[in-house]
Amino acid sequence: MTPKTRRIPLRRIVFIVLGWLHGALIFAPLYGFIFPFLNGSFSRQDILHSQLFGLLIVIPIALSWLAGRYLRGIVPYLIACAGIIAVTILLFGTRLMAIPAIVLCFFRFYNRVTGERHSIFDHATYPAMLLFLIPPAASFFYTDINGIYQITAPIFAAVYFLLCFAQHGLGRIDEYVAVNNTMHNLPARRIAQISVSTLAAILVIFTAILLPPLLQNNSVYRYEPPPVSESAPVETETSDNTTEFVEQPDWMTHMDVKPNPVLTLILSIIEYILLAAVCVGAVFGIIFGALRLSRLFQSSFHDKDDLVENLRDDHAEAIRERRQRRDRPGFFDRSPNALIRRRYRKTILRASKQPPEPWMSPAEAEAHAKLTGDSIEHLHVLYEKARYSADGCSRQDIAENR
């Protein structure tokens, strides 16, 4: 008899891999920031290359995770750690990379000894996004540092945010399924399918919102200390303009006028919103299409003890009756009928402590409000005439009732 092996769900594997990537995403921009100082090359291309190269830290992170998980004895673990350090040095080509590898292996070991299950190495956190501010902030204040950090850091931050969002979402789904795992007939597979699908749809929308404008961004800002005297350069500028001024025809001046920056911004925002809406629509369209297509092949199926039936669009389901719309005169309706009905309603509501029930007839509503006398009788007649008769009330009726 072979022992039954427990299958690890795919979402769990994705969760673990996202944990590895979270460490790599934090490390890569920082490595890209420190690397030029070590290497002495501050070119844009080298920095970009080093940032992407820094993502390779995911390999030692993954290896250390696997070693911590599957190696029970301390000696095999230490040997594996030596191997991981060697691999890290080989990958990055510098002995200095032994330091993060040693830190990684040490904390993995420490976490294992203390029984820490929620290691920061494997769980992305939103506050960690503050680390992405370091390189762009440095490049903002120091002109010696390349401005490329201001372009790449928001992209890394956005990707990290998406990763964090995905991992937290998967974690919550996993936690819910784990907590209720002992329940009979728990449709864990379908819960995961539906919730992971919706999470994925939200992620796609977030990606469509975040990444396109960040990938197109090329602006770099530098901190410039305030000049000692402000008037001098202005004067020179104006003098330059006057000397080089050449009169142009009217039509050319119209061509040279720069568009209003506010208008440009508004237009670009509108364009962006439209694109985002199209993208969201496309996501939903694809989901809807896939759903319709899948339902062509399968109208019902059994999942454990559940019978799951897909409803057709034209399927008339006995859903709870919708609340009936009240037959009241409209707000702008000033016809005699509407006036009489409004007057009757006000009289009843004023007289009764609690409003009458919707099922009450006019006579019952009057009894409920304890209204008697000739005036209410007359109003009652007019109300019934306004409500039920074919002719309805006239202006004269209203005048008589005053």
Add this chain to the structure above:
Amino acid sequence: MILTIFFLVLLLGVVFIAQKFLFRKFWDKNLDVRIEFDRDYVFCGEDANLLETIVNNKYLPLPVLEVGFDMSRALAFREEDNSTVSDMTYRRDIFTASVKQRITRTLPFRARKRGYYRIASTTVTSHDFLMQDKLVTHMPQTTAFFVLPARLPVEQIRIPYSRIMGMLVSRRRVYDDPFEFAGIRDYRRTDPMKHINWKASARNGSLLVNLHESTLSQQVVLLLDCEGTGSAVTDTLNETSISIAAALAARMLQDGISVTICSNGTDILTGKPLHTGELTGRSTALHMRRQLARLVCKNNLPPMDGIMRAELERSGKENNLYVLISKEQKLRLLPTLEALAGGHEAVWILPEDRNMPERHKMTETSKHVEIVRWMV
């Protein structure tokens, strides 16, 4: 750039809040949760199914849907993993519903005790797309279920039934039914004057009398004692009494005998002591069983003595056959039953515990009342 990032963060926030708002607003729209039994009734001890049906008739998936309801613990689920049993059975089941889907779950259970059971409402809980927020709503239900009195073995019920039938046969009396005309014959000196058909006599020239069909009065009144609850023995004896009443009444209805059941036990719906009225025909057997299913046995019920006296005042008929089903061994019900029978024979079916000491058993006997002991 800072403006762009600010705008992006704002847009993300708007999308995030919008998805939360949309889910919160629409999650329970076109959502129906029904809890139903797969049949109207079962006999005590039999199995049935409870059907949980979820209909999500909209284009919004519900990642998780928890359905909770409470039900009497006398209906025992086969799988009790999702139930907490204390004074009631509190059940919580988890579903998930994709867009435009209906999910039906069947929960088998066993009816352990006679009764009338209802499920009044369900609590439906859902979690949003990101499993962050919990949303709760209550949905009313109108599910009712009868657990009819337990079936008794045929050979066991045959003994009291044959005695009752024997008494009925011996007490048969013929009554003329003035509305059922059978024919006409010559007058005899013993015929009453009111039977003379004067028109026919005038035409014939000699006295003729009408012949009428006879009616056979075969009404049986079952007097059922439901006093007492709390101990296992009392409950068992009460349930046996009700089962005996149901079995006897059903057989008599099948044989064309009218039956009336009177009890000091109260109807769970009306709160009044049970009085079925005169039941006739086999089609009323289920109605009778349902009424017995709704019967509640409890302490401090009106004494059976009083019920019998009230019956004596109400009926006034001397042709009824009275059958008392009572476990009461101490109270002196015998004289009242004799008085109610009015000099005719009556039957007392006495369910008693097999382990009851002899000294506690009733020793009285009666000339007119036949006591049938029913060991439980």
